[in-house]
Amino acid sequence: MNKLSDEEEQIKEVIIAARTLEEYLWGEYNGEWNIEEWRRMFRKRIQKIDDIDVNNPHAIIEMRKRLMQNAALSVALMKILDTKGIPLKECDIPSNLPQYADDNNKGVDL
Numbered sequence: 001m002n003k004l005s006d007e008e009e010q011i012k013e014v015i016i017a018a019r020t021l022e023e024y025l026w027g028e029y030n031g032e033w034n035i036e037e038w039r040r041m042f043r044k045r046i047q048k049i050d051d052i053d054v055n056n057p058h059a060i061i062e063m064r065k066r067l068m069q070n071a072a073l074s075v076a077l078m079k080i081l082d083t084k085g086i087p088l089k090e091c092d093i094p095s096n097l098p099q100y101a102d103d104n105n106k107g108v109d110l
Contacts, residue, residue, distance in 0.1 A: 038087070
C-alpha cells in the first residue's frame with residue numbers, strides 16, 4: 001500500500017472531519033432529500049463562498065468552513081448515488097432553502 005502524501009493525508013482528515021460533523025447534524029435526513037434539495041444545499045454553499053469578503057480577517061476561516069461543508073455534502077450524496085441512485089422521489093421534509101431553488105427547475109424533480 002502506498003503511503004499518502006502530506007496533502008493526501010490532510011484531504012483525508014478534512015473530509016472525514018467534515019463528514020462526521022455533517023452526519024451528526026443531518027444524517028437522519030440525508031436519505032430523505034431529493035436531488036433538488038441537494039442542489040439547493042450546494043447552491044447555498046456556493047453563494048456563501050461568493051459572499052466572502054476577502055478583506056475580512058476571518059475570510060480564510062469562512063472559506064475553509066464552506067469548502068468543508070461542500071466536501072461533506074459531496075461525500076454524503078456520493079454514498080446515496082452509489083447505494084440508491086439519483087434521489088428523485090418527492091421529499092416529505094419541507095425545504096429550508098426555498099430561496100436557493102433553481103427557477104428553471106421549479107416543479108421538476110430533476
